[in-house]
Amino acid sequence: MAEKIKTVRGFRDLLGEEAKKYRFVVNTVRKILERYNFEEIILPTVEYTKLFTRSIGEATDIVEKEMFTFTDKGGRDVALRPEGTAGVVRAYIENKLYADGTYKKLYYEGSMFRHERPQKGRYREFHQIGAEILGTSNPLADAEVIKISEEILKTLKIPARIEINSLGCKKCRPAYREALLEYLSSHKEELCEDCQRRLERNPLRILDCKVEGCKLIASQAPKITDYLCEECKTHYESVKKYLNALGIKYTENPHLVRGLDYYSKTVFECVSEELGKTVIAGGRYDYLVEELGGPPTPALGFAAGIERLALLVKELPKEKPLVLVIPFGGENEKIHALKLAQTLRKNGIRVELSYREGKIRKQFEFANKIGAHFTVVVGENELKEGKYPLKNLLTREERKLTLEEIVETLKNL
């Protein structure tokens, strides 16, 4: 045998149940988003590397070590997208979607790439479905984005807690940062190695550290919510008021910070206890559009990890019952079965025509193996009589029916 070629590390096939669950998640989320009047945007997979370094932040792990970057044959410095928001914002600016003076609601879906250590629920190619609202600072939008996330989880029957926080804005964050830095510096010696490094680069992340000692220090740290400016405080209060009005259960987590630099004001995460991982996350990014060369435009959005959600889907919607049409005999019977199968399919029935040869017993074993619910045998007797035995494999009950009667019986199951 020739050398077997395998998938590249961190890349994989989705098939069978996994593929079905994946599709179920995507279809469910799409339906919800379209009910909220989001429009789909189909984005390129490859963008200039600069788009991501500028949006996500130079000092983030994603940019520092996780991007799939390469130079194309024209010498362009490009990358496989590690997330979707940057692309949407780029498209928003490039296509001048701000021109009509309203806000835009867009959703996308597709592969994202991050060169990380693979694990269950974490691959180098993974899929997200996300939505963005560009051009509004109204806290109603923040509440609705969180509402959508909750609705996704509820519809998929996935338990997850919703955590929210506010990261403030350009006005209030610097003061907080300073206070935090001052507090953390006074405890520098007690922090873990990573956090000592973070102190310089991204002190906010220390709040999120999992090391016990750091957690303790973090728990005493000044809270961003105590430092919010009037505007941010009002905004945050409004968001919470709307969430309460919608009956959404959430917990405030003053230590919730996100890994991407572009967030401001509202941030949130939906965390699955079972997975121990975040399944949906998002927030507001009021400066990103401007930083990427567009007009000042407040915006927000979220992204859902499709595989992570799929991993938590326990039950799939019922499929149409499968009918196995079994030709039994020679060429005449095969041709008859071939046409009979078409008639059933034309009526919306899911039909497999058996290509299997041999004894009738083997045909029924085959029917079981492929999970058929019904069988129809097309043999010599049937051609003579014009009636076919429709058998329900679960109840083992069999009735001789005409083709029309079979169609009538199966059509609406």
Added chain:
RNA sequence: GCGGUGGUAGCUCAGCUGGUAGAGCAGGGGACUGUGGAUCCCCGGGUCGCGGGUUCGAGUCCCGUCCACCGCCCCA
């Protein structure tokens, strides 16, 4: 990127201190020539992840490497 565990048949795994592979399930056929999941009988199938080393001899020991899983970092 760091640490840990593991890779033997399609699947789950056994294989003691080195002596050139085995079970269960699955698969194919038959008992049973137009009716299935049971039972019995028979059968096929493996470069023991890959490469190197030690050895008369390596699935077994050593080194490297790849892959998977778990934890960390980080994240959807």
